[in-house]
Amino acid sequence: MSTKELFEKEHIDSDFIERKFDGSYWESCAKFINENWNREIESMSAKQAAWLTRILYDCVEKRIEG
Numbered sequence: 001m002s003t004k005e006l007f008e009k010e011h012i013d014s015d016f017i018e019r020k021f022d023g024s025y026w027e028s029c030a031k032f033i034n035e036n037w038n039r040e041i042e043s044m045s046a047k048q049a050a051w052l053t054r055i056l057y058d059c060v061e062k063r064i065e066g
Contacts, residue, residue, distance in 0.1 A: 003036045003052060012059045020062050029055050
């Protein structure tokens with residue numbers, strides 16, 4: 001599964017982070033997501049995959065909030 005497929009499964013597009021979050025940490029998150037949008041998650045290191053999961057979790061929480 002790619003990053004794109006994972007995020008789209010949760011109804012989150014590649015620009016969601018830039019629209020919903022502020023700050024340098026979130027700029028780094030957006031950059032990471034955009035650079036890896038079409039990358040297969042299985043090809044990522046464990047640390048990258050864990051960060052991707054954390055970003056997705058935070059995005060889902062933000063989407064639920066409104």
